[in-house]
Amino acid sequence: MEDELANLSILDAEEEAFQEDVVVIEQNFQFSLVGCCLTDSVVNFSTLHNTMADLWYPIRGICITDIGNKCYLFQFFNEVDVQRVMAGTPWFFNIHLLLLHQIQKRENPSVLSLIYSEFWIQVHELPAGLMSEPMARQFSDFLGKFLHYNTSIPSSGNKNYMRIHVLLDVTAPLKRKKKIQVGGVLIVYGSFKYEKLSLFCFICGKLGHGESYCPFRLRIDPSKIIFRWDLSIRAVPR
Structure with missing residues (x-):
């Protein structure tokens, strides 16, 4: 009986909290x-x-x-x-x-979710009349988040293209093209080419791994795998 009371006393003591004034310590993550x-x-x-x-x-x-x-x-x-x-x-x-x-003020770098990266993306196969900032913003909203629009019209060979700066979610597949309907009659497709594009998967279209290590291989019969992405979405170095 005495031992049981002693154990209860220990448990009670464990639950008694130390009282301490709150001290906020902020680490300087400037630069x-x-x-x-x-x-x-x-x-x-x-x-x-x-x-x-x-x-x-x-x-x-x-x-x-x-x-x-x-x-x-x-x-x-x-x-x-x-x-x-x-x-x-x-x-x-x-x-x-x-x-x-x-890192911004009061952010803890140890718990931040890092899933975004900036990319310059070229939009090809557009009629000249569609190369405008409003159209660039529409493409950016489709691709990710608009950051900047190159007001000059670069060219590749004898063809012009639009160049937009976008914040991409790297957990999502890379977009390849976008359908545009002009005036209810004309239909064109803007095709995307990503500058400085490195490792990506030809099966799922995601960054960070090649097709040999794609998780889809665990769920799909090898004979039914389709390569929907290819090197055509990688921009030629400017």
């Missing part, structure tokens, strides 16, 4: 990015550290930290380096897309 590689493969941190430091070559240096779950903290020491890196997206490490996000 910092959080990033991860879009791959299920193991990433060698030492190699990534050296590769990205050499590739970006920041004016004031860089501190790169592994914060777990295949995520990395990139700490710069001035705004110029941060903006130069963000302006150069998308970046890649060993052909894998490096997803980057500039």
Whole structure:
């Protein structure tokens, strides 16, 4: 009986909370990015550290930290380096897309969901009259989120195309084309080509893996697999 009472006393003591004033400790993430590689493969941190430091070559240096779950903290020491890196997206490490996000005030880099990346996308096969900012915004809303529109009209050979800057959800399949009906009569298709496009799957159209490692292979008979994507969506380097 005494032992049981002693055990109850211990349990009661465990439930008595220490009283402590709330102290908010904010880590300074100014000039910092959080990033991860879009791959299920193991990433060698030492190699990534050296590769990205050499590739970006920041004016004031860089501190790169592994914060777990295949995520990395990139700490710069001035705004110029941060903006130069963000302006150069998308970046890649060993052909894998490096997803980057500039950390905002009160954001915790360890719990951020990294599923977006910026891409410049070319829209081909459009009549000249459809190459406008309103049309660029419509295409951007279809592809992802509108960021910027190149007001000049680039050309490939003797053909012009529209160029738009879009924030893409990398968990979604890449869009290949979009149907446009003009005046209720004329129907055209705008075809998309992605600049700096690296590894993607010809089966499911998603970034981050090739067709050999596509999850659809686990659910579909090999004889019924259809390759709906191909290299035609990769833009020729400008």
